[in-house]
Amino acid sequence: MVRRTILAVGVATSAIAAGPAAIAADAAPAAASGKPATAGPQFLTMEEITAPIFSASRIEGSLSVTLVIEATTPAAATELGKDMPRLRATSLATAIEFSRLYASGLTPVNVAKLSADLNAALKSAHPGIARVLIVKVAAVPA
Numbered sequence: 001m002v003r004r005t006i007l008a009v010g011v012a013t014s015a016i017a018a019g020p021a022a023i024a025a026d027a028a029p030a031a032a033s034g035k036p037a038t039a040g041p042q043f044l045t046m047e048e049i050t051a052p053i054f055s056a057s058r059i060e061g062s063l064s065v066t067l068v069i070e071a072t073t074p075a076a077a078t079e080l081g082k083d084m085p086r087l088r089a090t091s092l093a094t095a096i097e098f099s100r101l102y103a104s105g106l107t108p109v110n111v112a113k114l115s116a117d118l119n120a121a122l123k124s125a126h127p128g129i130a131r132v133l134i135v136k137v138a139a140v141p142a
Helices: 002-032 074-082 084-102 111-125
Strands: 042-054 059-071 129-141
Touching (some): 042 084, 059 084, 059 111, 074 084, 084 111, 111 129
Antiparallel strands (some): 042 059
């Protein structure tokens, strides 16, 4: 499981680092051969989200998450870019709910549960989302 997660994060990170120029370079040989070019995956990076971790009577720490959204199509990626404030609000609400129920500044974050929650919330918010990747997560005590 950990190996697959690391692989998924590596693929998302390399695609983000490569950027649109690498995707265009991959499509160039197909265009030169006369075959229709297939669009590669479209990734959008969301700024880090920080949610408080509450205990019964005080703020116990903070949960920080950095996300990458994979769009289903290039057109969906454009729409997602325009809709990023609403997607960020949805992500923040999901992170706050997760931190309220499952997070602690003194234990590891259940990334599988957080990923499932974020994927469900964001996919219901926008149909152009293929998946949501968590590239960085941390729970820090106050």
